[in-house]
Amino acid sequence: MRRPLTLVAATAALLLTATPALACGGLIGPNGAVNLLRTTTFAGYHDGVEHYVTSFEFAGGDGEFGSIVPLPGVPTDVVRGGDWTLQRLVLETTPVPEAADGVFAAAGAELRSAEVLLETKIDALEITILRGGGDEVGLWAADHGFRLPPDAPEVLDFYANRSPIFMAARFDADAARERGQAVGDGTPVHLTIPTDNPWVPLRILALGRTAAETVQADVFLLTDEQPAMLPDPNGILGTPGLSLDHAAPASPQLLADLRSDKGMKWVPEEAWLTKVGINAEAADLRFDLAIDASGMGAPSLEDAGFAPFGPAPVPPNSTMVWVILLGLALSLPLAAAWLITVAARSGPGGRPLAGA
């Protein structure tokens, strides 16, 4: 059977599907073309609270389509995000001409179904926070017009086993057009989530994609300390598809700019800014980004989706690799000394190793 394809496009998280008029795949246009848009997500962590900001971009088309995003905990608040937080972070980590800085500065002067925990509407987005297992969330989605792609059952279980909290976002393209939203306009959503340690869902970005399709995303982290991450994008052996694009103390100007945006007064006076770039084939993106912002340097295997639920092997940990290399370095001289000793004993005047 076949159903007509409807344009699906958005940034942040993923776009799953929607309405009976929509095909299974997430990012499929009416002509079958795949719209691969770069997504941008911000996860700030301060005083035990994760501030998750992502943007849903209107890319044209008709009807409704939607997205499901797994969350590390129950949000206490879901509101429209600030107007410039994501753009300001991009600007901070992307070299731009001086003139562009001036433009920004001017704008920045002001810029059994699952249990429903929270419902709200932000512009043309209908947001629902759900609690439930993979099946429950899948059923809720089906009952509410979402048409999930074939990998959804496994992916929903992947997340529900660790955190049974999801955000479902239904985007009404017709309403967006009526509101005057132009193609490319984004609707930022800001979730406030108390949690021990933040993690950022990455595997969900590959939902509905074929194995060879490319997932591109930028993840910005703002933490009190330099975070340890798993997978480590800066590991000695690297992690395919992940790159550490920026890691430095956040500038006072950046923090001030962020703090001046709506809902961002929590931004501390000092913080560490990290940008992780994702450019991976969907088949390889089978993990999330675990973050230890405590300074202990021990991001959780479980938060990354590697254990005990993850299907992917644990990537090499850079610390462990260094320990192994150090061990090898120390053992080489010992081995050499042993060989010299053995050779000396077996040589002239020495005791024969065997025979006579």
Place this chain on the structure above:
Amino acid sequence: MTGSRLLATTLLAVLVAAVATGCGRVAGQEPVTLQITIHYSQFEETELTVPHGVPVTFVLVNEDPIEHEWLIGDAAFHERHRSGTEGHHGARPNEISLKPLETMRTTLIFDEPGTILYICHLPRHEAYGMVGTLTVT
């Protein structure tokens, strides 16, 4: 399957055929019941063998929270369904639509030996691997 024809009937037709052919099956062979479980958008049973000329009851168990299809037929049949427009199947015993977490039963008789495929033709499901092979001996 080349040179063979899928005889798809309803259970009533099966019973009628059974009466007409003296229990309607190859002498000495009993009706067959097979379960096919769908989990994480995969058929867990992808290689099945059944005898020709006997009623075969398929118990289709959808363990997923999404819809699936179980469509069985020859190459031309599948080609039609790849570009089909039916939103839901159910009128024919070789075309079954399964709601989330639903179990369905259907009975077919295969009148000639050969090999045919069963596929879910919902968008992207075949490419995701929802294909199984039925060998009729």
